[in-house]
Amino acid sequence: MVKTHLLYLHGFRSSPQSTKAQTMARCVQAQYPQVIWWCPQLPASPRQAIDMLLQGVADWPRDQMALMGSSLGGFYAAWLSAYLACPAVLINPAVHPSRDLARYIGQHPGWHDPAESIFFELAHLQELADLESQPSPTSPETLALIAQGDEVLDWREMFARHQAGQVRLIEGSDHALSDFEIYLPQILEFLRLA
Template identity: 45%
Template sequence: MHILYLHGFRSGPQSTKAQLMRAACAHRGVPFDCPQLPVSPGQAAQLAHHRATQYLPAELTIVGSSLGGYYATWLAELVGCRAVLLNPAVNPARDLANYVTDGRGPLAHWHTQEPLEFHSRYLDELRELTVAAPTRRGRYLLVAATGDEVLDWREMSGHYRGCRQIILQGSNHAIDEFESLIPELFDFIHEPH
């Protein structure tokens, strides 16, 4: 079993959930990979696809948080592996339109404070990765927080209708209680296909 973790927008391998997942994998002897994704969705998808194809689909689970959940859905459909989605973006081209930096100066990465530019052309790159609805719904586990202050849990739940879902009452976009959910995530990851 291998875990490929895809972080969210302006995030990275230093995020709390990525670090908790890294530690949980180390404790269980499960290989863990969490690359720093490029800001360009096209480049991020290319990098994630390259990493995912290093493993057999039956031995890979992609864990994606927020925008990483959007990428994880696209990639799981493409390679046929499992995905765990943590407050995933469903329509990021819409949601990130206000973050376009063209002529406005850069944003900053949350953890490193390095500047990043989010260009308008990236919205088209996001649209190219759209999955209208997941297939083989048993491959997906959705974790959605009703108190998510960034994304609408109802949109997530509707998009992943028919998939296994953990709906957290309250909580937030960061999923503060994430560490307590890890055993349940690994139960799903280790289930036979």
């Protein structure tokens, strides 16, 4: 079934102003103006983020919605994909964020607006661990774009976690997937936007 609603989730310290989010927003607006697009600023608390997202999509038709997420947003998108039974595109998705973000306790400037900052608390690691401990967030309706050149996350862990779905293993590239536009045709084909 074609998708009429698309949720995009940014990564840790990122924002709706990220290059990928903006590229996707422009693409949806230009090619699929009837599609409902939502790319919220996510709170630092994973529990608050999940609660906000579940509330935000509560009225969305499950069979007509899709998700996208990058890095920590990819972890959230994978979790939501399994929870809501809807397809998701995962871009270099975090696999063990409670482990990987342990060294980031404290205050950090945002990537796109250094005047804004987030405070990542120890409690947030437990919230991530709670999400990780729930049933496997791998859904067969996922497309994972995994860059072997990712300098932040281990591509082998991403591949092992998401191989039940479709995987596009990318030689080179980087964590931000700076060559994102190359993969837009495959992403759009997978999403089947209305």
